[in-house]
Amino acid sequence: MALNGDSGADDARRSALMDAAAAAEAASADGATDAVLAALKDMVLPLLQQRAKPVRRRDNEPRPQTALLGVHARLDPADQDEILAAMDPATWTACWVLALLSRPAGAPDEWLTAADRLCAVADADQLQLVAAQVHHFADMVVATAAAAGRPAAALQPLRSLVLRFSADGSTLSPAHAQFAAQCLATGRYLYATGVLDRDVTVFSNKFGVTYLDHLLYHYYGAQILAGLRRYGDAEAFLAITISAPISPPSLSQVEAYKKHVLLNLIVRGKIAPASRLINETTLHTLKTIGRPYEHFARAFESGDVNALQTTAEQLRAIFAADANEGLVQQVLMAFRKRQLARLPNTYVSVPLAYAERVDSDFMASGVTTEGLLQQMIDAGELQAQLVYRSPEAQPVILFRDTKLTKRHVGALSAKIDAVRLLNERMIALDRAVGMSREYQVNRLYQSTGAGSMLSGRGGLAAVMAETDLDEDVIQDSRSMAAEYYRNDESDEMED
Template sequence: MAGEPSFDEIISKIQSCSDPASIAKTLASFLNNLNENVFSARPHGQIDPLDTLSPAIHSFAYLYFLVYRCKASHGFHPALLEKVWAFVTTCDGEQVRLASDKALSFAEALVKMATESFQPIIAIRPLAVFIRRLQASSGQLTMIHPLLAKTCLLAQSFKDIIPIIDNDISDVDPQHTKINYKDFLLYHYYGGMIYAYLKKFDRAVEFFKLAVSAPAEVASAIQIEAYKKYVLTGLLHYGKVPVLPKYTANPVQRCLKAHCVPYAEFASAYEKKTNNVIKTELEKIKPILIRDKNYGLAKQCMEALHRRNIQDLTRTYLTLSIEDITSLIGLGSEPEGASHVEGIIVKMIESGAIFATISHEHAGGMVSFLDDPNQHNSTTTTDMINAQIQKATVITSSLVAMDQTISSMPAYFNKKASSNKPKRQRLTSGSDERNTHQGRGDGGETAGQTNSEEELDVDLKETRQAENEQPEKLDDLSEK
């Protein structure tokens, strides 16, 4: 049995394979057959392989050494961090994509080192840069996206991930990206949490919606958690819960209905815009919201309701006293209600949510509502419209390309051919017909009720099967 190749032989083999074809054909199997100690140990009296190899030219092999070096390290060391940064900023994305499992291991080891140093923020920028290198296009989802999003949430640092999550995902083909279903769900779940923390609720709603409406034969616990936040961010941004897309899987919709009853009841009360009713409902489900780490979002819903009610007043009145506004939006009975309302109005004026002036010439203060001074005829407005048109054009081109690709796939033709075949009708025997009516009383719906109960039991079973998909419970960041 031949022994392990020498250090010089390994380096020579790596340096002879620097193009994707030779890497895939010979180098991958060669490195996979080596003992792990070859990559993690520093050769005595010899140059460090990480100093011999180029992270830009020999990215595939460099990644192998870097993964095991990071795994063996406890906490960050300046010399290793320097190697990490050199790799993520110069590596060849095409080579790294050939070792997608090692790319994920590298990212996980990076987060582990940062966490052990009690500085998770250290891993964020290298991961963000690495994703850019790993992506074949800016719209491609990688296995590292959810890990980066989670790390950003734990570190409460979002500067480096915003440019990444602001790019809409258009490539989720597992053959190209090696991602799985859980990666897709977690990325959009954590991404939605980031947007909610930044109070970009329109984007948060979209991210949670993508998680909830993802194709599924069974419901995932991630989808249930995402839906809870979808309800609350929907109330925050729209004042109601947006209707889920029609393509949302039926098993998922039934599960949501069964597991999110308190959220549905809160949403129903919220849409009535009655302050006392909503406060009562909020107090009733407070323990559930705290358990789910959603109480901060729910409290923001109350503030959003006050702002929305004030905006409604601007459509009816030109001038109102702060005391009258406090009474009209249902805060008249609260201690310090008027000062609270004045604070809300000031923030709304500062943010441009309303146009108004506050005068204290009269006792208690008067608010005069004004028309929007922006006539939307500035160059800023024109630039904004042009940017949106350009974005829509890019999306349209991408959709056309995707449509052409899908239309040329053999699987598409097979599916279309099978859907065009006439469906065989199931013959119903007399005994079947009798069983259909059995148990139904005069005008009763016993059979229908039984079906609903059976569906609910199936949903609960499906959710238990998917419990391993439960996202890690993170702090209620919206309260911070």
């Protein structure tokens, strides 16, 4: 009985599929390649229709994928080239995957060319239809590239296969982990970023993937991101790896936890609290196994150069056995940067000689204090300038404080408001004074060079004594002064 109630249409699709399967099996037994080709094409369409509109299988009824695989299993490998030449890979993706899986890789270069052609135009629906075989196909791509002596030749078809497995690239495919592992093995880190930058949000075991695929993809991806110095993204990938619900934890999770501790020190300077998604038993196991790394982290957090140096020397053999020596070197470089980054908290400027006493390249990285400071300045990690007073003298480090806190911004805003209010008051006061009678009269006498009529030494008497003025002018001035004082006295009486 059909799930959707349309039993007639379901029976028609089932009948068409089984008839095509029977015809393909008969044709393959007779060696008729054209008949096999026609039957295979007839099988793909009912399969895709059934994916879009699922039906309940009857008892003892073979799965559609099983029928399709059975036909390919009975084909003569010599017929594969003829079948592939007659089929468009974009239209018959499922047939191509199965044909390439059953085709011997006696000529690796030719097989890789065909695989690349398929993956470049593969149809997502058909890839998901044969998802279990996609996993084997990805393995065969890697093995064939290795046999050809060109491991990097597997990257292009695997990348296309991963991106075309779903419309938006958000579905975890059976080839994700294999692609990340191959990029890591060949050192082609940048080639993986187009895949790693896409968030994987869809995880379904119906596509033939397990939690191990999910775990390994993020574990390999984290190592690639760390190699690209994208430590924050690498830390996030490792956090996903550690939180995988596997108990007891896998070896990959144990190694991921060790690297996660080191990346915490680079990104935050301390070990971040564990995610709540991690099982307590799993977390306890990881902490027990990773105890040397936590001991190293405590030495880092203490800020004591001697303690960190001693601990690093004691654990050198462990770091080497875990293949974490390179990451430890980056942690020690991060420690040096943090020591230098503390200087602006106390000083406005310091000579380079003092910074060299604070810094300590005890792991012999070869990076001098001056070179490290310049790297930090160029990367925007330190707001400072190296000032060279003469070619022979050592430079002076001049720090620029560009850190504005909310308190600083609030205080600055308050001062700006106070200045704005004061400016408004000054404008109003200037307007009031400029329109007053006293100011206008005083301005009149100043414009005539007579000084202030209110001053004791200047005024009308001095002007009259030193200047031969017309009597009418003098009389007018006296009248103006008398009128001003009368008005001023009447104003005071009214007040």
